[in-house]
Amino acid sequence: xxxxxxxAASLQPIVLSILSRGEAxxxxxxxxxxxxxxxxxxxxxxxxxxxxxxxxxxGLISSIWRxxxxxxRRKYYRITVKGASVLETDKSEWIGVHSILMKLWGPELxxx
Amino acid sequence: xxxxxxxAASLQPIVLSILSRGEAxxxxxxxxxxxxxxxxxxxxxxxxxxxxxxxxxxGLISSIWRxxxxxxRRKYYRITVKGASVLETDKSEWIGVHSILMKLWGPELxxx
DNA sequence: CAATCTATATTGCAGTACGATATAGCAAGT
DNA sequence: ACTTGCTATATCGTACTGCAATATAGATTG
Numbered sequence: 001x002x003x004x005x006x007x008a009a010s011l012q013p014i015v016l017s018i019l020s021r022g023e024a025x026x027x028x029x030x031x032x033x034x035x036x037x038x039x040x041x042x043x044x045x046x047x048x049x050x051x052x053x054x055x056x057x058x059g060l061i062s063s064i065w066r067x068x069x070x071x072x073r074r075k076y077y078r079i080t081v082k083g084a085s086v087l088e089t090d091k092s093e094w095i096g097v098h099s100i101l102m103k104l105w106g107p108e109l110x111x112x
Numbered sequence: 113x114x115x116x117x118x119x120a121a122s123l124q125p126i127v128l129s130i131l132s133r134g135e136a137x138x139x140x141x142x143x144x145x146x147x148x149x150x151x152x153x154x155x156x157x158x159x160x161x162x163x164x165x166x167x168x169x170x171g172l173i174s175s176i177w178r179x180x181x182x183x184x185r186r187k188y189y190r191i192t193v194k195g196a197s198v199l200e201t202d203k204s205e206w207i208g209v210h211s212i213l214m215k216l217w218g219p220e221l222x223x224x
Numbered sequence: 225c226a227a228t229c230t231a232t233a234t235t236g237c238a239g240t241a242c243g244a245t246a247t248a249g250c251a252a253g254t
Numbered sequence: 255a256c257t258t259g260c261t262a263t264a265t266c267g268t269a270c271t272g273c274a275a276t277a278t279a280g281a282t283t284g
Contacts, residue, residue, distance in 0.1 A: 002205050002208065002209060003121075003202075004240090004241055004242085004270080005117070005120040005121040005123075005124075005241095005270095005271085006206065006209055007242095008117045008121065008240070008241065009117040009118045009120065009121035009122075009209075010209045010212070011241085012117075013213060014212065014213070017213070017216035018216065021220075025262080025263095026262075026263070027262050028262095036212055036216070037208070037212050041212065043241090043242090044241085044242060044243075045242090045262085046241075046242045046243065046244080046245095046264090046265085046266095047241055047242055048263095049262095049264060049265085050240080050241085050242095050264085050265080051240090051241090052263095053264090068249085068250095068261080068262080070249090070251085071249055071250055071251095071260080071261045071262065072248060072249050072250085072261065072262045072263070073249090073262080074262065074263085075263070090115075091217060093115060093118055094118065094210075096114065096152060097114060097118055097121075097122045098206075098210060100122070100148055100149050100153065101125060101126070101129070101206060103148060104126065104129035104148070105129065105203060108133075116271090116272055117239095117240085117272095119273095120271070120272065123271095123272085138231075138232065139230065139231050140231095155272095155273090156272090156273060156274075157231085157232070157233080157273095158233095158235095158273045158276095159271090159272055159273055159274095160232095161231095161232060161233060161234085162233085162234085162271080162273095163271090164232095165233090166271090180230080180231080180280085180281095182230085182280090182281065182282085183229080183231065183281055183282095184230060184231045184278095184279060184280050184281080185231080185232090185280085186230095186231065186232085187231085187232070
């Protein structure tokens, strides 16, 4: 279980990272996140789908409907060139904040 | 410059971490963050003060007014026992998300 | 006495996580 | 036939919060 804010900060980077490995549909992405986090990242539909729509509206991902062999049809997403670029920005920002926290959580002398 | 969401996720941990080193007043905390981040963490008053009030309302910090020798009086904050406990939770949550991102950003085989 | 720095506070807007709810295809049990 | 449960996507409403804008005020410099 992670805080709402931490979820908010990591949602986009995680989804874009998953899609940078290959296309996937929404429900699949939720399960991948659940597996990757060993059950800690429990996104609900009300969290993921609006995000996917926002990412598509921003041009970071593109979508295509495909029928399923067993069950309802799926909307498959791919990361765009722009999305890949934003992911790189997200990565460096995350690393930036992480290094600040590491300074604060490191030995006392680190703070000056 | 960090995204709004990343700011949101790191604000509380950073403030609590700074206070865990010793008491400080609001304006001082803003400057400490600016220094620590080498100019990247630019919190404004509209961001910090409401946060401090929320943290105090939650019992994570306590405050005391003290006069300044040069300028307006200052409200000094200290971290409470509860605040220190929440900080530990924040730390482990951050590390948890960080490790998920490291899996995704590591070598291809890491995703399975 | 105007401008600037220090120091805190509050209002209003905009963005968003998420519970709740709706829809629909498929499979298995009773 | 009917109910339950899993798959799969969508949307509404609520609550929270970062932050620009604005206000107040003490101290210092030109």
